[in-house]
Amino acid sequence: MPSTITITLPDGTAREYPEGTTAADVASSIGKRLAKAAVAAIDNGDEIDLGRPLHDGDQVAIVTEDTEAGRHVLRHSTAHVLAQAVTQLFPGAKFSIGPAIENGFYYDFDLPGGKTFSEDDLAVIEARMREIIAADQPFTRSEVSPDEALRIFADQPYKVEIIERVSSGGDELDSGEVDGSSGAISVYRNTGSGQGPGGPVDFVDLCRGPHVPSTGRLGHFALQKVAGAYWRGNEKGPMLQRIYGTAWESDAALKAHLEQLAEAEKRDHRKLATELDLLSFPSELGGGLAVWHPKGGIVRKLIEDYSRMRHERGGYEFVFTPHLTKSTLYETSGHLAWYADGMYPPMEMDNGTYYMKPMNCPMHCLIFRSRQRSYRELPLRLFELGTVYRYERAGTLHGLLRIRGFTQDDSHIYCTAEQLPGEIGSLLDFVLSVLRAFGFEDFTFNLSTKDPDKYVGSDEIWETATDALRSVLDDRGFEYSIKEGDAAFYGPKIDVDVRDAIGRSWQLSTIQCDFNHPERFELEYVGSDNQRHRPIMVHRALFGSIERFFGVLLEHFAGAFPTWLAPVQVRVLPVSSAHEGYADQVARSITAVGGRADVIRAVDPLGKRIRAAKLEKLPYVLVVGDDDVAATTVGVNPRGGEVERGVALDVFVKRFADEVAEATALALDADNAPAPDALPA
RNA sequence: GCCCAGAUAGCUCAGUCGGCAGAGCAUUUCACUCGUAAUGAAAAGGUCGAGGGUUCGAUUCCCUCUCUGGGCUCCA
Numbered sequence: 001m002p003s004t005i006t007i008t009l010p011d012g013t014a015r016e017y018p019e020g021t022t023a024a025d026v027a028s029s030i031g032k033r034l035a036k037a038a039v040a041a042i043d044n045g046d047e048i049d050l051g052r053p054l055h056d057g058d059q060v061a062i063v064t065e066d067t068e069a070g071r072h073v074l075r076h077s078t079a080h081v082l083a084q085a086v087t088q089l090f091p092g093a094k095f096s097i098g099p100a101i102e103n104g105f106y107y108d109f110d111l112p113g114g115k116t117f118s119e120d121d122l123a124v125i126e127a128r129m130r131e132i133i134a135a136d137q138p139f140t141r142s143e144v145s146p147d148e149a150l151r152i153f154a155d156q157p158y159k160v161e162i163i164e165r166v167s168s169g170g171d172e173l174d175s176g177e178v179d180g181s182s183g184a185i186s187v188y189r190n191t192g193s194g195q196g197p198g199g200p201v202d203f204v205d206l207c208r209g210p211h212v213p214s215t216g217r218l219g220h221f222a223l224q225k226v227a228g229a230y231w232r233g234n235e236k237g238p239m240l241q242r243i244y245g246t247a248w249e250s251d252a253a254l255k256a257h258l259e260q261l262a263e264a265e266k267r268d269h270r271k272l273a274t275e276l277d278l279l280s281f282p283s284e285l286g287g288g289l290a291v292w293h294p295k296g297g298i299v300r301k302l303i304e305d306y307s308r309m310r311h312e313r314g315g316y317e318f319v320f321t322p323h324l325t326k327s328t329l330y331e332t333s334g335h336l337a338w339y340a341d342g343m344y345p346p347m348e349m350d351n352g353t354y355y356m357k358p359m360n361c362p363m364h365c366l367i368f369r370s371r372q373r374s375y376r377e378l379p380l381r382l383f384e385l386g387t388v389y390r391y392e393r394a395g396t397l398h399g400l401l402r403i404r405g406f407t408q409d410d411s412h413i414y415c416t417a418e419q420l421p422g423e424i425g426s427l428l429d430f431v432l433s434v435l436r437a438f439g440f441e442d443f444t445f446n447l448s449t450k451d452p453d454k455y456v457g458s459d460e461i462w463e464t465a466t467d468a469l470r471s472v473l474d475d476r477g478f479e480y481s482i483k484e485g486d487a488a489f490y491g492p493k494i495d496v497d498v499r500d501a502i503g504r505s506w507q508l509s510t511i512q513c514d515f516n517h518p519e520r521f522e523l524e525y526v527g528s529d530n531q532r533h534r535p536i537m538v539h540r541a542l543f544g545s546i547e548r549f550f551g552v553l554l555e556h557f558a559g560a561f562p563t564w565l566a567p568v569q570v571r572v573l574p575v576s577s578a579h580e581g582y583a584d585q586v587a588r589s590i591t592a593v594g595g596r597a598d599v600i601r602a603v604d605p606l607g608k609r610i611r612a613a614k615l616e617k618l619p620y621v622l623v624v625g626d627d628d629v630a631a632t633t634v635g636v637n638p639r640g641g642e643v644e645r646g647v648a649l650d651v652f653v654k655r656f657a658d659e660v661a662e663a664t665a666l667a668l669d670a671d672n673a674p675a676p677d678a679l680p681a
Numbered sequence: 682g683c684c685c686a687g688a689u690a691g692c693u694c695a696g697u698c699g700g701c702a703g704a705g706c707a708u709u710u711c712a713c714u715c716g717u718a719a720u721g722a723a724a725a726g727g728u729c730g731a732g733g734g735u736u737c738g739a740u741u742c743c744c745u746c747u748c749u750g751g752g753c754u755c756c757a
Binding site: 106116117118119224225226227228229230233234235239240241242244270274275281282283286287333334335338339341342358359361390392393394395396397398402488489490539573574575576577578602603604605606607608609610611612613614615621623624625626627628635637643645 | 682683684685686691692713714715716717718719720730731747748749750751752753754755756757
C-alpha cells in the first residue's frame with residue numbers, strides 16, 4: 001500500500017497526496033478561495049462529502065457553492081436543518097422526505113394528532129434553524145445495515161417504509177433520500193456544537209448525501225410556505241404537511257431570487273387583468289369561467305384576427321363545430337372511456353345523452369369523413385377557434401392558465417405518410433413564425449416518444465412519425481430533449497416552450513401525430529393507385545388556448561402590450577379646455593389610420609391625467625396645448641421614452657401607422673410566398 | 682378531489698375581545714383650466730361571499746356551501 005496517493009484533477013493534472021487525504025484537503029491545497037467555496041466533491045463521478053478520504057488514482061472535482069450542484073447540496077443540507085428544527089419544536093413529528101428542488105427545498109412532515117403548521121410557525125421554525133446553523137453542527141455520515149437502520153428509525157414510519165422498500169431490492173431511490181446501492185444504508189447525524197462526531201446526536205436522517213461539512217456553512221435561506229402534499233404523491237395516501245424554503249450561497253443570491261419572485265408577482269396576469277380592466281371571473285359563473293371586458297376583448301380580438309389572417313395565408317381551411325354533441329361521438333373516439341372524469345356531466349335529452357365538447361378533433365374527423373376524399377386534397381388542414389369545456393378539478397384552477405371553458409386554436413392536418421415529414425416541418429416553421437410576432441424569441445423543444453406499455457398503431461408507423469419529428473428538429477439545428485415514453489397513447493409529439501421576458505418557461509404549442517382517430521373513425525382517402533388508404537392525422541395547437549396564451553402574454557409584457565395589441569394605443573390630453581377641439585381632431589387622425597385613440601378632457605390637472613395614462617401602460621400619450629394648436633403639432637410622451645415636443649401631427653401619425661404595420665408584417669416575410677403544397681387545392 | 686390560508690365599498694386594505702362599519706385610490710358634483718407621473722372641497726358608495734346554528738343581539742363564535750390564493754394529485 002503506497003504511503004502517498006495520486007489524485008487527478010479536472011484539468012488533467014495529477015497531484016500526490018498523503019494517504020488519508022480528503023476532498024477538503026485537496027481543495028485547500030489548490031487555494032484558499034476554493035476551500036472556502038467548496039461544499040462537496042465529485043470522486044470518480046460520484047458526489048461525496050468533502051470529509052471523505054480519497055483513494056489512489058481517483059479523479060476528483062470540487063463542487064463549489066455557486067454552481068447548481070453546489071446549491072443543490074446547500075439546499076439539501078438546509079432541508080435537514082429544517083427537519084431537525086421541526087422535530088425539536090414539535091415532539092412526535094414524523095418526517096418523510098426532504099429533497100432539494102429548483103431554487104430551494106422542502107420537507108414533508110406528519111405532525112402528531114393530525115396537527116398542521118400555520119404560517120406563524122414558519123418564523124419560529126426559521127429561528128430554531130438559525131440556532132442550529134449558529135451551533136455549527138457537523139454532518140457525519142455512516143453506513144449501517146438495513147436492520148440497524150430500522151432500529152434507528154423505529155419510531156419513524158415513513159423512514160421505515162423507505163428502508164424496507166430500498167432493502168427489499170427496489171431500485172427506486174427515494175428522491176436521493178437514501179443510498180442503498182451497496183446493501184448498506186447511509187445515514188447522516190448532526191451532533192451538538194463542539195461535541196464532535198462522538199457527541200450526543202441531535203438529529204439523524206436517512207440520506208445518500210453529500211452534505212456540507214457542518215451546518216455553519218448554511219444560512220442564506222428563507223422558509224416560504226406551508227402546503228399539503230400526499231405521501232409518495234398518492235392521492236389515496238396520507239396528506240403530509242410540507243414546508244417550502246429557498247436557499248442560496250450568499251445573501252445577495254437569496255435577495256436576487258426573492259426579488260425575482262416579487263417581479264413575477266407584479267406580473268401576475270390575474271392582478272393585471274383586474275388593474276387594467278381586461279376581464280374578470282364573476283363568482284356567479286362558477287370557477288374557471290371568465291368574462292372578457294371591452295379592453296380585454298379588443299386585445300383578444302386582435303390576437304384572434306391575427307391568428308386567422310396567418311392561418312388563411314398558411315393554407316388552412318376554416319371550420320366551425322358545435323359546443324354540444326351526443327355521447328356516441330366520444331364513444332367512437334374513445335375519449336369517453338378515458339376522460340369521462342374530465343368532462344362535464346352528461347345531459348339527457350331527446351332519448352340521447354349529450355356532452356359539452358372537451359375537444360374538437362372528433363368533429364373535424366367527421367368533416368373529413370363527410371365525403372370521399374382524394375389524395376389530391378391532401379394535406380387537408382382544418383382550423384377552428386373551438387371553444388371547449390373541461391371539468392378541471394376545483395383545486396387545479398388558476399386564473400386564465402387553468403380554466404374550465406376555453407378556446408383552442410386547434411387545427412387538424414390530414415396527410416399521407418409521405419407528406420408527413422414536410423408537413424411537420426412547415427407546421428413547426430409556421431408555429432414559430434406566429435409566436436415571434438408576439439414577441440417570443442427563445443424556444444425550447446421536447447420530443448415525446450412511445451410509451452411501450454400504452455400505445456396504438458404499428459411500430460413501423462411510430463418509427464416513421466418519430467423519425468419525421470426528430471429530423472425536422474435536427475434539420476433546423478434546434479436543441480431538444482427527448483422524453484422517452486412521454487407521448488400520448490396515440491402518437492409522438494413535439495412540444496414548444498417559450499421563455500418569457502423574465503426567463504420563465506411556458507409550454508405553448510404542440511404538434512402531435514395521431515394514429516388513433518383515423519383508425520377509430522375509419523378515415524380513408526383514395527390514392528393515386530385507386531386504392532383506399534388511411535391518412536395520418538396531426539393535431540396542432542399553436543397558442544394552445546387563447547385564454548392561456550393571453551395570460552402568458554400579459555405576464556410576458558407585464559401588462560404593457562406592444563402598440564399593435566394595446567387596447568388604447570394613443571391617449572390625447574388637451575392642456576386646457578380650450579384645446580379640446582384640437583385634441584379631438586388629433587384623435588380622429590389616429591382612428592383614420594385604423595388606430596385606437598381616446599381623449600381625456602381637461603377636468604383634472606395634466607399631471608394627474610398623465611399619471612393615469614402611465615398606470616394604464618398606454619404606448620403613447622399626446623399632450624396638446626396652445627403651441628400645438630397653432631402649429632398642428634403634438635407633444636409625444638411615449639411609454640418608456642423621452643418626451644418630444646412640437647412633433648408635426650402628420651409625422652406622428654405616419655410614425656404610428658408604420659410601427660403598427662411593421663409589427664404585424666414582421667413575421668409575414670417567412671410565409672408571404674407559401675410553399676406550393678400549402679396552397680389550397 | 683385532498684391539505685392549509687382567505688373572502689369587509691369598484692380596487693388596495695384597516696377594524697369589530699359579540700353591541701349603529703372605516704381609510705386611501707377610483708366614481709359623481711362643485712370650484713380650479715393647468716405643458717408631461719397624484720389641485721381642493723363635498724357627496725355617494727356595504728345584506729362585512731351565501732345559507733344555517735348559538736345568542737337579547739352575529740360582519741365577529743360554530744357548521745355547511747360558493748369563490749379565491751398557495752401546494753398535492755390530475756391535465757385528451
